[in-house]
Each structure stands twice: as structure tokens, then as C-alpha cells.
Amino acid sequence: MNASRLRRILAAPALRALLLQMLAFPLTLAAVWLLARAGMAPQPLGVALLQGAGAALLSWRAGLARWWLAIQFVFPSALLLAQDGARGLALPPALFLVVFLLLVLVYWSTFRTQVPYYPSGRAVRDVVAGLLPQERPAAAIDIGSGLGGLVLDLARRRPDCRIDGIELAPLPWLASRLRARLEGSRARFLRGDYDDLDFGSYDLVFAYLSPAAMAALWRKASAEMQPGSVLVSYEFIIVDRAPDWHLVIESTHKNVYVWHF
Known part of the structure; x- marks a missing residue:
């Protein structure tokens, strides 16, 4: 470490x-x-x-x-x-152990990352799909991909693109891998900390994290993302850097924020 x-x-x-x-x-x-x-x-x-x-x-x-x-x-x-x-x-004591282990597998290092599980909705997926380059294949990643809904949806819409997801918690990561296999999807799910990734290999990085993680996310994105790439955050803004564009999702009244590099 x-x-x-x-x-x-x-x-x-x-x-x-x-x-x-x-x-x-x-x-x-x-x-x-x-x-x-x-x-x-x-x-x-x-x-x-x-x-x-x-x-x-x-x-x-x-x-x-x-x-x-x-x-x-x-x-x-x-x-x-x-x-x-x-x-x-x-109640048997073993029941509390089982519940504890399930919570660990789902939330894993939320105590450290301060990023709990937040599922995104259909409307957000529509926006993210529209932000992918339409004239050429591209690479995109969902950091903190959870059960893999957005990644699988983008992979279905854009089979020409490389769509990845990364998740730290074991159980959601395993569920997303199984979903991809059952669907025959080309989506790729990685298990690990997105801080260990190189954002420079992606045209679009999507994040639905938490306010506590946004400052560190911006430092990493600004150091690694290449010209022409896009950082997208659902709901949570980067305080130190105003977005280049944002959209309010009507169904949730929450914002999608976009930063262009």
C-alpha cells in the first residue's frame, strides 16, 4: 500500500x-x-x-x-x-454475520471512498449516449459502474465502441459480469479503484459518485484526459471548475454536468 x-x-x-x-x-x-x-x-x-x-x-x-x-x-x-x-x-448470531458480509460485498470500501451505490436512470443513459462521438468508434467508461446498467445499455446502442465499467465492490461487479455474459455483451467490467486507471485512454468518462469524491476526480481528469474527451457527472458538480454545459433531467430534476477537454 x-x-x-x-x-x-x-x-x-x-x-x-x-x-x-x-x-x-x-x-x-x-x-x-x-x-x-x-x-x-x-x-x-x-x-x-x-x-x-x-x-x-x-x-x-x-x-x-x-x-x-x-x-x-x-x-x-x-x-x-x-x-x-x-x-x-x-435470532441466531450467524444471521448478523451473514447480513454483515452481504453489506461488505455490496458497499465494500464506501467508508473510504465515500461513494455509495447510486443507480442512474434511463434518461441519463440517453444523454450519455448522445455525448459519444457519432462519426467514429470511441471508448467510454463508467467509474463506479454498480450493477452495470449504463455500461450494458451503451454497449447495445454503440457496438462499434469500447464500453467499460469499473467497480470496487465485489458483489455488484460480479453481478454486472454475469449480466454481460448472459446478454452476450461486449461490455467489459473491471474490478478495482478507478484511481488506478489512465483516463487518457477514454473519450468519455462518466461518474455518478458523491460530493466528497468530486475534487479528487477533477484533479485526476484534468491531469490525464486528452483534448477532445468529455467528463460527465450526474447530479454532483465540481466546485472548483464550472461545467461547460449542463442539462436538467426532467424525471428527476437533477443535473447532468459536462466538462470538455
């Missing part, structure tokens, strides 16, 4: 949130001790709420996004209630 990737992992909000939960724990113990001394020893749910409030306060001070504050506050109580519910329903 190189130093830059290690720094990205250590800076991941999920890891910071976990460390802040741990930091809040001794504060919770101190608060419970003081309440017990005053004759007001809290019940387990009260302790969980204290822990969540402390973690949320520390997360606010650390500058985490607002939605992380809600997660930090709710997490200890949700964990406690899940345990109580499992006892009441006699």
Missing part, C-alpha cells in the same frame, strides 16, 4: 467517526459515575444516549459532516436495541 492511499484511509470519515466513538467512551463512563453518585444511575438506554451525544459532540468539534452527527448519536442506541431485539426474537 502506497503512502497516499494510506493517508486517504486514515483520513476517511468512517475511521474518524469510530475513533471519536472510542474517545467518547471514557467521557460516558465519567458521566455515568457522576449520575450514580447523585443517585440517578441511568438505565442501559440512557447510557447509550449519553454515549451517542458525546460522540456526536466530538464529531461536531472535529468537523465531520452533519449526517455523521446523526449516525454517531443513533449508533450506540441502535446497537443496544438490536441486541435486545435479537434476544427477544431468538
Whole structure:
């Protein structure tokens, strides 16, 4: 693992949130001790709420996004209630392991990339297909291709083009590979981090990521994409670089942003 990737992992909000939960724990113990001394020893749910409030306060001070504050506050109580519910329903512990493994396979390194699974719709595919060069074969890639819907659709429309998708999470990547094989599609699905790709080999790069990923995406695109190529982002804009063109999708009222190189 190189130093830059290690720094990205250590800076991941999920890891910071976990460390802040741990930091809040001794504060919770101190608060419970003081309440017990005053004759007001809290019940387990009260302790969980204290822990969540402390973690949320520390997360606010650390500058985490607002939605992380809600997660930090709710997490200890949700964990406690899940345990109580499992006892009441006699759920086998293996069930929680299975659910956890499925979530890992679907979301994989979302904690690091901050890019959850976002499926795009038919209207977006129409726009992206129209942005491909019409007079010659081209190469396009969907970074974070999920279940492969956009990639497979473009491959059907433009059999003369090389259409790729790259996905980091194993289960969506496997599903997209199976879909391509069942359809006999020429679409190619790669598993890995798009940061390891060379954008210079593509005429069009499509991204439906998250606000947290856009600044790094622009740095990579501006360093690697060739003259005449196009970067397309659905919904999420690059703050540091105004798009050259954008279109509002009527069905979703969301924007498709386009940057020409």
C-alpha cells in the first residue's frame, strides 16, 4: 500500500467517526459515575444516549459532516436495541454475520471512498449516449459502474465502441459480469479503484459518485484526459471548475454536468 492511499484511509470519515466513538467512551463512563453518585444511575438506554451525544459532540468539534452527527448519536442506541431485539426474537448470531458480509460485498470500501451505490436512470443513459462521438468508434467508461446498467445499455446502442465499467465492490461487479455474459455483451467490467486507471485512454468518462469524491476526480481528469474527451457527472458538480454545459433531467430534476477537454 502506497503512502497516499494510506493517508486517504486514515483520513476517511468512517475511521474518524469510530475513533471519536472510542474517545467518547471514557467521557460516558465519567458521566455515568457522576449520575450514580447523585443517585440517578441511568438505565442501559440512557447510557447509550449519553454515549451517542458525546460522540456526536466530538464529531461536531472535529468537523465531520452533519449526517455523521446523526449516525454517531443513533449508533450506540441502535446497537443496544438490536441486541435486545435479537434476544427477544431468538435470532441466531450467524444471521448478523451473514447480513454483515452481504453489506461488505455490496458497499465494500464506501467508508473510504465515500461513494455509495447510486443507480442512474434511463434518461441519463440517453444523454450519455448522445455525448459519444457519432462519426467514429470511441471508448467510454463508467467509474463506479454498480450493477452495470449504463455500461450494458451503451454497449447495445454503440457496438462499434469500447464500453467499460469499473467497480470496487465485489458483489455488484460480479453481478454486472454475469449480466454481460448472459446478454452476450461486449461490455467489459473491471474490478478495482478507478484511481488506478489512465483516463487518457477514454473519450468519455462518466461518474455518478458523491460530493466528497468530486475534487479528487477533477484533479485526476484534468491531469490525464486528452483534448477532445468529455467528463460527465450526474447530479454532483465540481466546485472548483464550472461545467461547460449542463442539462436538467426532467424525471428527476437533477443535473447532468459536462466538462470538455
